[in-house]
Amino acid sequence: MASTVGDIIASKTGSIIELYKNVRARTMQIVAPLEIEDYVIQTAEFMSPPRWHIGHTSWFFETLLQAYQPGYKVYSEDYLFYFNSYYEGFGERIARSERGTKSRPTVKQTVVYREHINEQMLSFLESVPNQAEAGTILTLVRLGLEHEMQHQELLVYDIKHLLCDQYDAPLLPAPTPSVNVEGMAEIGGGLFWLGYESQVQSPKSKVQSPSNYDFAFDNEKPAHQVFLQDYALDRALVSNGDYLEFIRDGGYQNFRWWFSEGWEVVNREQWRAPLYWELHDEQWMIRDFSGLHAVEDRANEPLSHVSFYEALAFAKWIGKRLPTEAEWEKAAAFDPQTREPRAFPWGNDPSTKTKANLFENGIWAPASIGAFPAGQNSYGCQQMIGDVWEWTTSDYVPYPGFKSEFDEYNDKWFVNQKVLRGGSYATPQIHIRSTYRNFFHAHERWMVSGLRCAKDL
Numbered sequence: 001m002a003s004t005v006g007d008i009i010a011s012k013t014g015s016i017i018e019l020y021k022n023v024r025a026r027t028m029q030i031v032a033p034l035e036i037e038d039y040v041i042q043t044a045e046f047m048s049p050p051r052w053h054i055g056h057t058s059w060f061f062e063t064l065l066q067a068y069q070p071g072y073k074v075y076s077e078d079y080l081f082y083f084n085s086y087y088e089g090f091g092e093r094i095a096r097s098e099r100g101t102k103s104r105p106t107v108k109q110t111v112v113y114r115e116h117i118n119e120q121m122l123s124f125l126e127s128v129p130n131q132a133e134a135g136t137i138l139t140l141v142r143l144g145l146e147h148e149m150q151h152q153e154l155l156v157y158d159i160k161h162l163l164c165d166q167y168d169a170p171l172l173p174a175p176t177p178s179v180n181v182e183g184m185a186e187i188g189g190g191l192f193w194l195g196y197e198s199q200v201q202s203p204k205s206k207v208q209s210p211s212n213y214d215f216a217f218d219n220e221k222p223a224h225q226v227f228l229q230d231y232a233l234d235r236a237l238v239s240n241g242d243y244l245e246f247i248r249d250g251g252y253q254n255f256r257w258w259f260s261e262g263w264e265v266v267n268r269e270q271w272r273a274p275l276y277w278e279l280h281d282e283q284w285m286i287r288d289f290s291g292l293h294a295v296e297d298r299a300n301e302p303l304s305h306v307s308f309y310e311a312l313a314f315a316k317w318i319g320k321r322l323p324t325e326a327e328w329e330k331a332a333a334f335d336p337q338t339r340e341p342r343a344f345p346w347g348n349d350p351s352t353k354t355k356a357n358l359f360e361n362g363i364w365a366p367a368s369i370g371a372f373p374a375g376q377n378s379y380g381c382q383q384m385i386g387d388v389w390e391w392t393t394s395d396y397v398p399y400p401g402f403k404s405e406f407d408e409y410n411d412k413w414f415v416n417q418k419v420l421r422g423g424s425y426a427t428p429q430i431h432i433r434s435t436y437r438n439f440f441h442a443h444e445r446w447m448v449s450g451l452r453c454a455k456d457l
């Protein structure tokens with residue numbers, strides 16, 4: 001029986017209500033172990049107090065209510081000021097670096113605000129099938145939920161910076177590695193369809209989009225052809241053990257490996273190791289959510305918390321380079337047997353706990369190299385999705401033909417940032433896909449960032 005547009009909207013509305021409840025609840029699960037004092041402290045300019053995240057993600061939905069719910073009354077002008085992040089179009093806001101200078105609204109008030117927005121949103125969502133702009137509203141609600149998932153990942157970074165092993169994370173054990181991951185995959189060049197629509201609309205592809213693959217940000221579109229030379233890509237991520245060799249070889253003391261800007265930062269900030277590495281009795285240790293560990297005991301785990309500069313320096317030291325984002329995406333998405341792109345390295349099935357180390361795995365750390373053989377790509381590259389975001393050498397710029405779908409969300413950041421791919425242990429499962437483009441400044445390293453190297457053939 002053919003469905004009417006009304007049926008489709010009603011079923012989409014039903015599933016978005018479920019998604020809304022699940023995503024909103026997870027934010028509160030992440031902050032649940034915090035004590036009240038933890039919610040308001042800002043430990044660095046680049047992080048935000050947890051209270052701000054729980055209010056800001058609600059503020060995002062309040063902007064939607066203001067636009068689409070007739071007669072909606074703003075909850076508080078003060079909250080609009082404090083919880084706006086960077087949106088010029090939504091009025092004045094507190095400077096990012098000052099989010100930790102205010103104790104009001106209190107945590108309790110922020111939670112009440114959050115509950116108020118939830119009530120309003122849930123009754124608003126029930127009315128969506130009767131709204132003339134139902135399609136637009138559903139798209140914006142989904143954007144709000146993807147936005148919230150981005151903030152869930154940021155919450156993990158920020159709580160790590162704030163508390164690290166003092167945070168009582170509900171840790172689950174990581175799987176042990178079951179395979180050795182060695183060598184480089186050799187990948188043929190030629191024309192490649194880069195970007196989200198390659199999976200669903202490319203004239204080269206007949207692949208149907210999988211059911212969980214129904215959203216992408218505007219910055220992943222449109223699909224377009226790029227030309228690649230033949231290249232090789234490491235099957236494994238760079239490990240802590242690999243990076244310890246670089247440090248022991250005097251990597252941070254040798255200008256030869258660094259680009260000028262990176263060398264300046266190394267000297268100015270006195271960097272001697274990745275963030276969260278500590279020197280105890282001449283032994284490098286890594287502090288994470290589970291405590292302090294000798295690097296040797298974590299030698300087979302993917303390296304994380306390095307800047308773009310450190311990733312570049314390591315790649316140069318080892319005689320390789322970083323991949324471009326197109327090289328990364330081809331390895332992650334392209335099936336050389338069928339010559340079709342896929343949603344994930346393993347195919348079109350959704351992410352599961354055995355395919356990739358993502359937020360739902362509950363490990364709160366990268367898992368050992370070789371722990372997720374079920375997630376490998378067609379070329380034997382492992383852990384491309386999950387564990388750590390991978391720096392690429394590509395500038396974060398719009399794809400040719402880019403059209404902004406939401407002002408100030410992605411479109412105003414297309415300058416001076418680098419693209420990272422693949423997601424991390426802090427990324428929710430439904431939030432990641434092979435075409436996802438994350439971006440950070442070259443010096444940033446409080447996020448879960450690592451690398452895998454490439455080489456010309």
Ligand SMILES: [Fe+2]
Nearest residue numbers: 056085147151
């Ligand atoms: Fe935001």
